[in-house]
Amino acid sequence: MLFAINDKVATYGSLLVVVVAAGMVRSSVAQTVEICSFCRCLENAKESSIIVDCFESSRTHRQRPSHYFDLRNMLWPVTPEVSGSQPPSVRAFFKDLSLRDLPIPFETRGIRQGVGLSCMLFNIALAVVIRRTVITKGSQLLGFADDFDTIARSLAKAETVYARLEAESRCLPRTVIDDGDELVAVKGSLVTMDNNTRKVIQRGIKKPVAKHISASQQVVELSFQNVHLETLPTEPFRNVRNLETLTISGNNLQTIENDFFAFQNKLHRLDLTNNTLVSLNALERSRFETLEFIDLSYNKLGTVSRQLLYVLQNVSIIRLENCDIYSWDCPANTRWKVLDLDWNHLTDITTKTFSGLEQLEALYLSHNNIRIVNPQAFEDLHHLVRLDLSHNEIFKLGHNLILPKAVEIINLANNSIERWPFEKLSEVMRVINIEHNGLSEIDPDLPVNVRILNASNNRLRKFSGELFPDLIRLDLSDNLLDAVPSSLWPNLTTLTLDGNPMDRIFFENPTTLKVLSLNRMPNLVELEASAFTNLAGADESKERDCVEIHIAGCPNLRRIDPKAFEEASVCKLDLSNNQLTSIPEELIEWKSLYGGVNLQGNPLDCSCTEQWLVDVILSQLYDNADLQYLLDDLRCHTPLERRGQRLVKYLHHRGAFCGVAKMERLRNSQDEDEVVKASFGSLGSILCSSDDENCLHVHKGTGLIAALSMMLVTLILSVVMVVFILVRRRNERRKVPEGVLLMPQFRY
Numbered sequence: 001m002l003f004a005i006n007d008k009v010a011t012y013g014s015l016l017v018v019v020v021a022a023g024m025v026r027s028s029v030a031q032t033v034e035i036c037s038f039c040r041c042l043e044n045a046k047e048s049s050i051i052v053d054c055f056e057s058s059r060t061h062r063q064r065p066s067h068y069f070d071l072r073n074m075l076w077p078v079t080p081e082v083s084g085s086q087p088p089s090v091r092a093f094f095k096d097l098s099l100r101d102l103p104i105p106f107e108t109r110g111i112r113q114g115v116g117l118s119c120m121l122f123n124i125a126l127a128v129v130i131r132r133t134v135i136t137k138g139s140q141l142l143g144f145a146d147d148f149d150t151i152a153r154s155l156a157k158a159e160t161v162y163a164r165l166e167a168e169s170r171c172l173p174r175t176v177i178d179d180g181d182e183l184v185a186v187k188g189s190l191v192t193m194d195n196n197t198r199k200v201i202q203r204g205i206k207k208p209v210a211k212h213i214s215a216s217q218q219v220v221e222l223s224f225q226n227v228h229l230e231t232l233p234t235e236p237f238r239n240v241r242n243l244e245t246l247t248i249s250g251n252n253l254q255t256i257e258n259d260f261f262a263f264q265n266k267l268h269r270l271d272l273t274n275n276t277l278v279s280l281n282a283l284e285r286s287r288f289e290t291l292e293f294i295d296l297s298y299n300k301l302g303t304v305s306r307q308l309l310y311v312l313q314n315v316s317i318i319r320l321e322n323c324d325i326y327s328w329d330c331p332a333n334t335r336w337k338v339l340d341l342d343w344n345h346l347t348d349i350t351t352k353t354f355s356g357l358e359q360l361e362a363l364y365l366s367h368n369n370i371r372i373v374n375p376q377a378f379e380d381l382h383h384l385v386r387l388d389l390s391h392n393e394i395f396k397l398g399h400n401l402i403l404p405k406a407v408e409i410i411n412l413a414n415n416s417i418e419r420w421p422f423e424k425l426s427e428v429m430r431v432i433n434i435e436h437n438g439l440s441e442i443d444p445d446l447p448v449n450v451r452i453l454n455a456s457n458n459r460l461r462k463f464s465g466e467l468f469p470d471l472i473r474l475d476l477s478d479n480l481l482d483a484v485p486s487s488l489w490p491n492l493t494t495l496t497l498d499g500n501p502m503d504r505i506f507f508e509n510p511t512t513l514k515v516l517s518l519n520r521m522p523n524l525v526e527l528e529a530s531a532f533t534n535l536a537g538a539d540e541s542k543e544r545d546c547v548e549i550h551i552a553g554c555p556n557l558r559r560i561d562p563k564a565f566e567e568a569s570v571c572k573l574d575l576s577n578n579q580l581t582s583i584p585e586e587l588i589e590w591k592s593l594y595g596g597v598n599l600q601g602n603p604l605d606c607s608c609t610e611q612w613l614v615d616v617i618l619s620q621l622y623d624n625a626d627l628q629y630l631l632d633d634l635r636c637h638t639p640l641e642r643r644g645q646r647l648v649k650y651l652h653h654r655g656a657f658c659g660v661a662k663m664e665r666l667r668n669s670q671d672e673d674e675v676v677k678a679s680f681g682s683l684g685s686i687l688c689s690s691d692d693e694n695c696l697h698v699h700k701g702t703g704l705i706a707a708l709s710m711m712l713v714t715l716i717l718s719v720v721m722v723v724f725i726l727v728r729r730r731n732e733r734r735k736v737p738e739g740v741l742l743m744p745q746f747r748y
Contacts, residue, residue: 034075034077035052035054035075035076035077035092036052036077038054039052039053039054039092040052040053040054041053041077043088044088048086048088048089049088049089049090049091049220050077050088050089050090050091050218051091051092051093052076052077052090052091052092052093053093054092054093054094054095054097055093055094055095055096076090076092076218076219077090087218088218089218089219089220089221090218090219090220090221091219091220091221091245092219092221092222092223093223093225094222094223094224094225094227095223095224095225095226095227096225096226096227097226097227097228098227098228099224099227099228099229130165138152138153138157139151139152139153139157139158139160139161140152150162150165217241217242218242219240219242219243220242220243220244220245221243221244221245221246222237222240222243222245222246222247223245223246223247224247224248224249224251225247225249225250226249226250226251227251228251228252229248229251229252229253230251230252230253230254231253232253232256232258232260232282233258234258234259235258235259235260235261235262235263236260237261237265238263241263241264241265241266242266243265243266243267244266244267244268244269245267245268245269246267246269246270246271247269247271248271248272248275249271249272249273249274249275250273250274250275251274251275252275252276253272253275253276253277254275254276254277254278254279255277255278255279255281256277256279256280256281256282256283257279257281257282258282259282259285259286260282260283260285260286261286261287261288262285262286262287263287264287264289265287265288265290266290267288267290267291268290268291268292268293269291269292269293269294270288270291270293270294270295271294271295272294272295272296272299273295273296273297273298273299273319274297274298274299275298275299276299276300277296277299277300277301278299278300278301278302280296280301280304280305280308283308283311284305284307284308284311286311288311288312288314288315289314291312291314291315292315292316292317293315293316293317294312294315294317294318294319295319296318296319296320296323297319297320297321297322297323297340298321298322298323299322299323300323300324301320301323301324301325302323302324302325302326303325303326303327304320304323304325304328306329306331309330309331309334310331313331313333313334313335313336314335315335315336316335316336316337316338317336317337317338317340318336318338318339318340319338319340320339320340320341320344321340321341321342321343321344322342322343322344323344324344324345325341325344325345325346326344326345326346326347327346328341328346328353328354330353330354330355330356330357331356332355332356333356333358334356334357334359335359336357336359336360337359337360337361337362338360338361338362338364339354339357339360339362339363339364340364341363341364341365341368342364342365342366342367342368342388343366343367343368344367344368345368345369346365346368346369346370347368347369347370347371347372348370348371348372348373349365349370349372349373349374349377350374350377351374351376351377351379351380353377354377354378354381355380357381358380358381358382358383359383360381360383360384361383361384361385361386362384362385362386362387363378363381363384363386363387363388364386364388365387365388365389365392366388366389366390366391366392366411367390367391367392368391368392369392369393370389370392370393370394371392371393371394371395371396372394372396373389373394373396373397373401375397375398375400375401375402375423376402378402378403378404379402379403379404380404381404382404382405382406383404383406384403384404384406384407385406385407385408385409386407386408386409386410387403387407387409387410387411388410388411389410389411389412389415390411390412390413390414390415390433391413391414391415392414392415393415393416394412394415394416394417395415395416395417395418397415397417397421398419398421399419399420399421399422399423400423401421401422401423402423402424403422403425403426404426405426405428406426406428407426407428407429408428408429408430408431409430409431410429410431410432410433411433412432412433412434412437413433413434413435413436413437413454414435414436414437415436415437416437416438417434417437417438417439418437418438418439418440419439419440419441420439420441420442420443420444421434422444423445424445424446425444425448425449425450427449428449429448429449429450430450430451430452431450431451431452432448432450432452432453432454433454434453434454434455434458435454435455435456435457435458435475436456436457436458437457437458438458438459439455439458439459439460440458440459440460440461441460441461441462442455442460442463442464442467443467444467447466447467447468447469448467448468449469449470450468450470450471451470451471451472451473452471452472452473453468453471453473453474453475454475455475455476455479456475456476456477456478456479456496456498457477457478457479458478458479459479459480460476460479460480460481461479461480461481461482462481462485463476463481463485464485464487465485465486465487465488465489465492466487466489468489469489469491470489470491471488471489471491471492472491472492472493472494473492473493473494474488474492474494474495474496475496476495476496476497476500477496477497477498477499477500477517478498478499478500479499479500480500480501481497481500481501481502482500482501482502482503483502483504483506484497484502484505484506484507484508486508486509487509488509488511490512492511492512492513493512493513493514493515493538494513494514494515494517495511495513495515495516495517496517497517497518498517498518498519498520498521499519499520499521499522500521501521501522501523502518502521502523502524503523503524503525504524504528505518505524505527505528505531505532506528506530506531507531507532507533507534507535508534509534510534510536511534511535511536512535512536512537512538512545513535513536513537513538513547514537514538514547514548515547515548515550516535516547516548516549516550517550518549518550518551518554519550519551519552519553519554520552520553520554521551521554521557522554522555522556523556524551524554524556524557525556525557525558525559526557526558526559526560526561527551527557527559527560527561527564528561528564529561529562529563529564529566530563530564530566531561531564531565532549532564532565532566532568533566533567533568535547535568536568536569537569537570537571545569546569546570546571546592546594547568547569547570547571548570548571548572548595549570549572549573549574550574551574551575551578552574552575552576552577552578552598552601553576553577553578554578554579555578555579556579557578557579557580558578558579558580558581559580560575560580560583560584560587561584562584562586562587564587565587565588568588569592570588570592570593571592571593571594571595572593572594572595572596572597573588573593573595573596573597573598574597574598575597575598575599575602576598576599576600576601576602577600577601577602578601578602579602579603580599580602580603580604581602581603581604581605581637581638582604582605582609582610583599583604583610583613585612585616590616590617590620591620593620595627596620596621596624596627596630597617597621597630598630599613599617599630599634600630600632600633600634600635601633602637603637603638604634604635604636604637604638604647605636605637605638605639606636606637606638606639606642606645606647606650606657607638607639607657608657608658610657611654611655611656611657611658613647614647614650614651614653614654614656614657615654618631618634618647618648618650618651619651622648622651631646631647631648634646634647634648635647
């Protein structure tokens with residue numbers, strides 16, 4: 001009579017000899033691959049981190065199709081533990097791949113069921129146990145897959161074999177694989193009365209002892225950009241609990257319905273930009289205790305639920321650019337520091353719109369459809385420092401907009417505001433941008449302490465500098481000013497008056513500047529004498545105080561008086577793209593221009609009167625490598641034979657623009673610059689005259705030494721050649737006549 005002990009009999013035990021890893025889950029059969037053998041891994045010793053660069057262009061196995069890339073089979077890089085030091089963190093970046101979806105998470109604590117290595121280790125462990133157990137005719141083992149039966153002639157014999165098998169399985173050595181996870185054997189035991197084999201297996205699994213920090217604990221940043229993700233499984237990042245930065249941008253995600261970060265995590269930054277998200281239900285159930293930054297920009301949200309805003313109440317920075325948001329209802333007691341709602345569809349700003357954001361420091365509302373703003377809408381934002389309302393349709397904004405006392409920067413550019421909108425500005429206000437509006441006058445009730453004012457592209461006809469005593473930068477370009485503003489305070493360093501219809505430039509009062517811009521003046525024809533006499537420099541970074549002046553792109557500027565810059569200290573002068581044909585040589589002290597002079601784009605007359613441009617300006621610009629760009633488009637317009645030619649072509653040709661009269665002046669005024677007519681030896685005649693532009697002129701200097709050296713070498717070669725010819729002819733005359741036989745002489 002045979003007695004069988006199997007896993008189907010409730011009163012006896014069964015032997016389950018399997019080799020598994022703690023936390024085993026089901027997965028498809030695939031080969032495990034080191035991620036560094038597939039992607040590029042760079043070690044940053046300074047920051048103690050490993051960068052995994054998994055861009056399509058940097059993959060090491062480019063011959064493999066993109067769908068081969070599967071995170072379920074990837075092992076993160078691991079370094080051995082060093083006593084007393086923290087292991088390096090791992091930052092992985094995946095870009096331009098084709099993942100489609102993220103793998104189902106698994107606990108990376110050992111070999112997973114279905115991996116080929118687990119089957120191999122199972123068979124090895126089984127063979128070791130059986131060989132150590134005495135198997136005779138009185139007892140045998142029957143097995144199928146991972147189920148085994150002990151067959152014996154008596155119950156006592158079956159129990160003895162089972163006991164020995166169990167004892168041998170406990171003696172199996174511990175095995176450690178590459179990722180540091182210990183493998184253990186699950187020993188056989190009695191099946192429970194309810195035949196619950198799952199409880200038996202769970203009771204037999206032993207938690208592995210980690211030899212060093214596992215790879216999943218080292219991953220602190222993951223980035224998936226343009227990898228064609230369409231769905232996210234439940235808790236895809238459960239096994240990377242130390243993750244601090246997560247980026248999933250440029251994909252095809254439409255909804256996040258499954259649990260996303262419902263477990264406790266250390267996430268600091270979350271970026272979900274450039275997807276097609278219309279629902280964020282999973283985020284409403286997430287735990288973001290440590291989250292500081294979240295970016296949901298460029299999605300199709302339409303609205304943001306109050307529940308989600310409540311979950312994000314402890315976040316510092318929230319970006320919701322271009323999310324098709326039409327309305328906004330903010331919860332109270334939030335800790336937000338920065339809120340970005342640019343490029344949405346908001347229309348009205350009331351006193352309740354942002355009433356709960358008392359800790360807010362920066363609010364961005366540009367490129368919306370805002371038409372009406374309540375004057376008290378921002379009054380309760382006591383910590384607000386920066387406010388951006390640019391590129392909207394604001395028109396109904398009176399003279400009573402109330403701003404918190406902490407505001408330093410406000411941007412109201414590109415609206416339809418027709419009068420100065422501020423009732424009172426705080427003492428800490430530093431920057432006001434109100435360009436591209438319809439202002440005809442700037443008339444604050446009290447002096448304003450602003451440092452930078454941009455009021456360009458309005459309809460201003462005058463400006464009173466007395467109301468802005470602390471200005472250091474003023475932009476009044478593209479208005480209707482017909483004269484340079486007076487009463488400018490000495491703190492001003494940069495003044496921009498481009499595009500105004502001024503026909504005359506004159507500084508009535510002493511003014512100190514670093515930069516003066518007078519570009520695109522349509523009515524400016526001439527720079528008259530003493531135009532810049534009262535202008536002083538304020539650039540302390542130079543060897544002396546000087547000013548940088550730009551007068552470019554004036555379509556009617558044709559003449560500059562030689563005394564226009566008299567007593568003015570200029571560092572750099574830009575006169576490009578005007579209609580100037582000549583430049584007075586005595587206009588300025590050219591050697592004092594540290595930044596050079598830009599004369600490009602003018603119809604210059606390359607006649608004798610402008611020869612000084614070649615001798616002075618070109619030499620100065622060419623000798624300075626940083627200023628050579630000012631020679632690129634410096635060309636002649638007249639006379640006709642030189643039209644379009646670059647002036648740099650004539651750089652080392654003195655008198656290139658002049659005829660006989662100029663030569664005579666050069667000869668009388670510069671004794672050291674003698675002009676020698678070229679003549680050649682026995683010819684005894686002049687090959688060309690001094691008034692011929694094609695004549696070869698030789699001037700005293702280093703070039704003369706080179707010319708004389710070449711002439712000396714030529715002379716020596718000529719003498720050598722003559723001697724060679726004479727010797728050869730002499731040898732030919734001494735040839736022996738035909739028929740004469742010369743007998744050799746023999747010496748005895």
